[in-house]
Amino acid sequence: MLATILSAFTVPDIRRKVGFTMLILALYRLGAHIPVAGVNPQAVKDIANNFSGNGILPLLNIFSGGSLSKLAIFALGIMPYITASIILQLLTVVVPSLEKLSKEGEVGQARITQYTRYLTVGLAFAQSIGYVFLFKSFAPKAGEQVLKHNDVAHILLVVITLTAGCVLLMWMGELITQRGIGNGISLLIFASIISRLPHGLQAWWTSDNATFKVMMPFIAVFVVAAVVFVQEGQRRIPVQYAKRVIGRRMTQGGQTYLPLRVNMAGVIPVIFAASLMAFPPTVGQLINSPFTHSIARTFAPQRWPYVVGETILIILFTYFYTAVTFNPVDQADNLKKYGGFIPGVRPGRPTAEFLDRILARLTFPGALFLAAIAALPTLLISQTGATFLFGGTSLLIVVGVALDTMKQLEAQLMMRNYEGFLK
Numbered sequence: 260m261l262a263t264i265l266s267a268f269t270v271p272d273i274r275r276k277v278g279f280t281m282l283i284l285a286l287y288r289l290g291a292h293i294p295v296a297g298v299n300p301q302a303v304k305d306i307a308n309n310f311s312g313n314g315i316l317p318l319l320n321i322f323s324g325g326s327l328s329k330l331a332i333f334a335l336g337i338m339p340y341i342t343a344s345i346i347l348q349l350l351t352v353v354v355p356s357l358e359k360l361s362k363e364g365e366v367g368q369a370r371i372t373q374y375t376r377y378l379t380v381g382l383a384f385a386q387s388i389g390y391v392f393l394f395k396s397f398a399p400k401a402g403e404q405v406l407k408h409n410d411v412a413h414i415l416l417v418v419i420t421l422t423a424g425c426v427l428l429m430w431m432g433e434l435i436t437q438r439g440i441g442n443g444i445s446l447l448i449f450a451s452i453i454s455r456l457p458h459g460l461q462a463w464w465t466s467d468n469a470t471f472k473v474m475m476p477f478i479a480v481f482v483v484a485a486v487v488f489v490q491e492g493q494r495r496i497p498v499q500y501a502k503r504v505i506g507r508r509m510t511q512g513g514q515t516y517l518p519l520r521v522n523m524a525g526v527i528p529v530i531f532a533a534s535l536m537a538f539p540p541t542v543g544q545l546i547n548s549p550f551t552h553s554i555a556r557t558f559a560p561q562r563w564p565y566v567v568g569e570t571i572l573i574i575l576f577t578y579f580y581t582a583v584t585f586n587p588v589d590q591a592d593n594l595k596k597y598g599g600f601i602p603g604v605r606p607g608r609p610t611a612e613f614l615d616r617i618l619a620r621l622t623f624p625g626a627l628f629l630a631a632i633a634a635l636p637t638l639l640i641s642q643t644g645a646t647f648l649f650g651g652t653s654l655l656i657v658v659g660v661a662l663d664t665m666k667q668l669e670a671q672l673m674m675r676n677y678e679g680f681l682k
Contacts, residue, residue: 266672273440273671280439283431284450290333290427291326291454295420297413302405303330306397318560319537321653324451325458330394330405332424335383337447340429341534343378347371348583379429380422387421389541440671441664448530449660452653479654482632486658489628492521494621496614501598517601519618522625523585526659528576529633533652536569566638569652570630577626587614629655 268274294300320327323336351357351371360367391414394405406413428447435443463475495516536558543555558565591611593599600606604613633652 270672273668276438276440276671277668280435280441280446283435283439283443284446287333287428287431287447287450288324288454290424291324291331292329293332295330295332295334295417297407297416298330299405299407300329303328303394306394306405318533319541321455322448322451322533322537324454327390330390332420333428334390335386335421335425335428336451337425337428337432337444338534338537339382339386339425340375340379340432340444341530342538343375343382345531345535346378347375348579376426376429380426383422383425384418386541387418387425390421391417441660441667445526445530445656445660446664449657449664452657482654483658485628485632486655487662489521489625490525490659490662493518494521494617495519496617497602498594498599499602501600517590517614519585519614519621520625521621522577522629523618523622524577524580524625525663526656527580528573528626529629529652529655529659531576531580532569532572532633535572536565540565566634570634573630573633574626577629578622581618581622585618587611587618590614 268277294303316327319336319338322338323334326333326336347357351361357371360370391406395409397405406417429444432443432447435441435446437443439446463472466472495518498515498517500513500515539558540555543551543553543558556562558568588611591607591614594601594610595606601610601613604610632655
């Protein structure tokens with residue numbers, strides 16, 4: 260891995276892409292320390308000291324890179340965009356017009372992306388209002404007013420600033436995807452979690468629980484090794500190509516393989532599940548009533564309802580996202596078009612059914628693995644009673660995003676090497 264990173268800096272084009280990605284991530288981290296205008300920093304700091312006892316807020320603070328505890332301009336993080344993406348992808352399956360758009364190639368995808376942006380603005384605006392009133396409800400505990408002025412104009416200023424910060428993050432993530440290396444949205448979440456690593460290590464080192472201090476490094480190493488092992492695992496389907504006549508030339512047949520990964524969805528199901536499971540406790544915190552507060556406590560992280568719900572959502576989203584990214588019918592048609600076939604399987608519909616059957620068998624253990632890795636460390640930490648900022652979900656996202664980014668970097672290097680060889 261280190262050799263790949265060093266090789267990337269020897270290619271000018273890749274060096275520019277890596278530098279651009281690092282610049283955007285640095286700007287993101289800078290914005291995480293800029294407080295919103297009109298906010299009392301001391302009151303926000305006093306409230307943030309009590310985050311550990313407020314259910315979902317520590318998890319949201321991790322995904323925002325600590326911006327929420329400072330009520331910075333990027334306090335919303337990128338989660339509204341992820342929620343909007345989930346809603347649009349689910350609606351694509353249900354709404355015929357959106358399903359038709361999704362099959363129109365780049366033009367249709369661009370239209371769906373535009374709808375996702377509009378929905379992100381609406382969700383960010385609503386969540387900003389909720390955060391303002393949530394921090395105002397915590398003000399009596401801090402002994403100071405969170406907002407320097409409680410009139411409508413100043414509240415609207417804070418809400419617009421937080422919404423604009425989320426939209427800016429969405430734009431920065433898209434810029435990384437287009438001009439940098441890796442998936443921009445995933446890298447923003449990766450940077451948010453990594454930025455909290457020193458706080459997590461401090462919490463582990465200063466813990467009074469000896470069992471937790473001894474066990475936590477082994478849990479982290481096991482999760483990292485297991486994620487790498489499963490993410491790299493694949494089933495190779497042999498594919499045979501017959502001889503074909505193209506123009507006046509006879510092309511030679513050959514044998515290759517179709518790689519089907521055990522976990523084709525990557526860490527996207529984990530991010531989606533964490534985003535959706537954060538919704539009930541967040542709403543419960545925002546609405547000031549005993550019923551909603553009981554919902555927030557019930558679905559707080561490291562509690563059984565949250566873990567069970569996250570497990571179910573991870574399994575469902577793994578199947579859903581795999582079905583979106585890999586279509587057995589299209590693969591079978593492409594093989595048939597270019598004269599390829601799987602030995603022992605007839606081309607066309609039998610090939611599609613064969614691929615679908617293999618994919619279903621691969622996706623099930625992959626989904627169970629993701630759910631287990633996300634749930635088990637969280638349960639172990641909750642059983643020890645220790646306070647640690649990172650659970651299985653955070654470690655899964657960090658390792659998965661790092662692996663995907665390294666694969667893209669290797670692909671860029673390989674393409675440049677081939678170009679140099681041909682020249």
